Amino acid sequence: GNSVTQMEGPVTLSEEAFLTINCTYTATGYPSLFWYVQYPGEGLQLLLKATKADDKGSNKGFEATYRKETTSFHLEKGSVQVSDSAVYFCALSGGSEKLVFGKGTKLTVNP
Amino acid sequence: KAGVTQTPRYLIKTRGQQVTLSCSPISGHRSVSWYQQTPGQGLQFLFEYFSETQRNKGNFPGRFSGRQFSNSRSEMNVSTLELGDSALYLCASRRDRGGPDTQYFGPGTRLTVL
Numbered sequence: 001g002n003s004v005t006q007m008e009g010p011v012t013l014s015e016e017a018f019l020t021i022n023c024t025y026t027a028t029g030y031p032s033l034f035w036y037v038q039y040p041g042e043g044l045q046l047l048l049k050a051t052k053a054d055d056k057g058s059n060k061g062f063e064a065t066y067r068k069e070t071t072s073f074h075l076e077k078g079s080v081q082v083s084d085s086a087v088y089f090c091a092l093s094g095g096s097e098k099l100v101f102g103k104g105t106k107l108t109v110n111p
Numbered sequence: 112k113a114g115v116t117q118t119p120r121y122l123i124k125t126r127g128q129q130v131t132l133s134c135s136p137i138s139g140h141r142s143v144s145w146y147q148q149t150p151g152q153g154l155q156f157l158f159e160y161f162s163e164t165q166r167n168k169g170n171f172p173g174r175f176s177g178r179q180f181s182n183s184r185s186e187m188n189v190s191t192l193e194l195g196d197s198a199l200y201l202c203a204s205r206r207d208r209g210g211p212d213t214q215y216f217g218p219g220t221r222l223t224v225l
Contacts, residue, residue: 034213043115043201044216089154097205098144098167099214101154 002027006090006102013080013109021075021105023064023090031092033057033066033073034099038087047075047088080109113138115204115217123223129190132220136183136204142166143185144214145177148199157200160185161207189222197224 007022025031032051036044048057053068062077073090090102116135124130136143144167145157156169160179177187183204189196199221203214 032212036216043117043218044203046213046215049213093212093214097142097207097212097214098156098159098169099146099154099203100156103153 002031002092002094002100004090004092004100004102006088006105008103008105009087010106010108013107015082015109015111016079017109019075019077019080019084019107021088021090021107023073023075023102025071025073025090025092027071027092027094029094030068031094033064034091034093035062035064035073035075036089036091036101038089038104040086044089080107082109082111085109115202115215117200117202117217117220119220120218121221121223123225124192125225126192126194128192129188130192130222131186131188132200132202132222134185134187134202134204134217136185136202137215140204140206140215141183142205142207142212143179143183144203144205145185145187146201146203147171148201148219149197154201157187192224194224196222198222 003026034049035047037047048059050057050066056065087104091099142161144159159167179185199219201219203216205212205214
């Protein structure tokens with residue numbers, strides 16, 4: 001079945017540091033890929049998405065590129081802020097449209 | 112446009128009781144899905160409803176059930192609650208008009224079973 005593997009956390013960075021959170025997937029066909037973010041005490045917010053190979057999703061300075069050859073969708077941001085502290089989830093949606101999530105990566109950004 | 116709303120936000124129940132959670136999707140969205148989030152198992156898919164019919168179901172026991180109304184609002188019910196049912200229950204809606212689609216999540220209902 002479909003699955004998502006993302007790097008274990010927690011990740012602690014200083015403000016303005018570069019962020020990478022790795023995400024790889026296993027899926028049949030051509031899934032859509034997503035990054036969701038969850039702030040403390042809240043639900044999930046869509047951060048960015050990509051629906052086909054080589055698409056780049058971007059939002060709020062975050063980027064991720066759908067790499068079919070490496071089955072990856074790594075999340076990057078050039079300069080993180082304290083307000084980016086949250087849990088980040090990589091997810092995929094195959095033909096059934098249900099979302100399959102990674103286990104989440106907790107990011108803490110210190111001033 | 113209003114987002115996905117879920118009520119109640121917090122619930123405390125005891126073992127053996129049953130509970131009903133409610134979800135109102137974004138206006139115009141026809142599909143509603145439910146997910147359970149726990150520290151141990153992460154985010155797991157419960158079921159999806161479209162046009163008042165369950166279209167997809169995850170690997171949960173029959174104690175977990177749901178329904179969808181003609182206005183796309185959805186409820187999920189958990190009967191004979193167990194301690195392990197303590198979790199954040201998230202509802203998500205999407206347009207579902209064919210092709211790749213995005214699910215938008217509500218804030219969740221935090222269920223605590225004592």
